[in-house]
Amino acid sequence: MIRDFTDDEARRALVLKWGMAAADEIPAWVAEMDYALAPPVAEALADAVALGMTGYPPFETGGELGKAYAGFAARHYDQDVDPGQVLPVVDVTAGVRFALDVLSDEGPMVMPGPAYSPQLEVAQVTGRERVDLLLDPDADRAEIDLDHLDRLFADGARTLLLTQPHNPWGRVFTRAELEGIRDVVVRHGARVISDEIHAPLVLPGAEHVSYLAIDGTADHAVAVVASSKAFNTAGLRCAQIITTDPATRDRLVNVPMVRNDSWSTLGVVAAVAAYNHGDPWLAALVQRLDEQRSLLASLLAEHLPQARMRPLEATYLVWLDLRAYGHDEAAQLIRDRGRVWLFDGSDYQAGLAGHVRLNIATSPERLTEIVHRMAAALAS
CATH class of the missing domain: 3.90.1150.10 (Aspartate Aminotransferase, domain 1)
Structure with a gap:
């Protein structure tokens, strides 16, 4: 196939x-794959172009895209997602920037590193400082140092950018690890933005648990997801911010449109096809x-x-x-x-x-x- x-x-x-x-x-x-497009995605895109679907997308939460992602998350992660809490954004890095800009308190953002290079300046473009939580290159296991994270929050950091599964570590964080992160974050009244773009690409032997699936995270976290990495459609420009707290969703929706870069109609078509039929x-x-x-x-x-x-x-x-x-x-x-x-x-x-x-x-x-x-x- x-x-x-x-x-x-x-x-x-x-x-x-x-x-x-x-x-x-x-x-x-x-991070592009040397593989032809998945046939359901290619067929949906060809049909959409034939119909002339190259205009603006609907500016809505939920909708067909929200329903498609909710079904995908239920099947693949046993995660209950409310379609109405799915908000389109242009791509994952823009979604991280948008969530940081709108939701996070002023103060430094913690970046575990080595880290995905396009996100190394995402804090700075929102007027925040980045503080690094670096992996020891000689460590036996790549993991978040909770004591170090606790010290960074105690020193004034307000947000953790959690990339999970992690690029480039290749790690899938366990439920116990995520619960440990939650405990530190809650202790300091901080926030988590969880970049979960690689979740569909968990390999045999590991299991993806969304940070939002951990009890006690709804009021301080969002996840940013997309079908683009797993289905090779990054150029179509469509990701999603997932919330589990209506107040958080409303804060993201009720800002001026210009703060959320417009996603693509064809990106929505590709994502819906991938989630529903891929x-x-x-x-x-x-x-x-x-x-x-x-x-x-x-x-x-x-x-x-x-x-x-x-x-x-x-x-x-x-x-x-x-x-x-x-x-x-x-x-x-x-x-x-x-x-x-x-x-x-x-x-x-x-x-x-x-x-x-x-x-x-x-x-x-x-x-x-x-x-x-x-x-x-x-x-x-």
């Missing part, structure tokens, strides 16, 4: 990821990514045995520690010598040496060639 793009198809379809790469490069950097394709995708995860582990063991791969519990984005190979700027070296384009770890945490993020959402053949090229580059 998952159809791999050829190189030529990928260059035409993925105009950022592949279109910006040189002809001899394999791009494995930005389950079989999504199941096939998760199976493929699970296979890619296993393939990468075996390839690293054979060709890059000193590479440290953090356990990948969700997403198709692998966080690799290559410091053992002695190159601080590993991503640049691999691109220069191996012609593989990865994201450098310093994009996710300033000054972090020897780490890269690798996108494995490609064919097994390409992934094999990527690792072969990486190994040759690091050995030369």
Whole structure:
């Protein structure tokens, strides 16, 4: 059910990821998949364009989109979502900014890091300071340090941006971990914005629990979700803010329209099709990514045995520690010598040496060639 793009198809379809790469490069950097669109999504979009649905979307909460997401959340996460508490936004990062701007008290925002690089300045653009809660690169397990989080809130931080599943850690936080975070947040009267865009991409062995599904979070939290990462439709511009508290929803709805960038009609069409009809394709995708995860582990063991791969519990984005190979700027070296384009770890945490993020959402053949090229580059 998952159809791999050829190189030529990928260059035409993925105009950022592949279109910006040189002809001899394999791009494995930005979070797009080298797979053709899910047929239900492609068919819904083709029908919508044929009908001329290229105008403004309806400005409403709930509606067809809210019902579609509520059904998806019930099936996949056993989560009860009120369709009327689903608010469209243009994309997840804009949704995070919007929620931070409208809902959060003035004061610093806590960013666990290494962190998704486009969000590293989201606090600053709302006039807030960012304070980092950094993962020890030598830690056995990537997790939120609750004592450190408590100190940051005690020092004046007011909001936690929680990315879960986490990019680039690859972690799925457990219910117990989320309850621990809640307890710290409640103790300080703070707020949580939970970026859950990767929730549909939890791999076998882990289970997604929305932060909003934890008791005692309704009055201080929102989740920001989208179908775009799982169904490869980021360019269609439609995400959703989920609330479980009507007063919180009303605060988001009752601001001037200009504070919430307009989402796309075609983005709504794609999201509704994905949520309502995409389950079989999504199941096939998760199976493929699970296979890619296993393939990468075996390839690293054979060709890059000193590479440290953090356990990948969700997403198709692998966080690799290559410091053992002695190159601080590993991503640049691999691109220069191996012609593989990865994201450098310093994009996710300033000054972090020897780490890269690798996108494995490609064919097994390409992934094999990527690792072969990486190994040759690091050995030369």
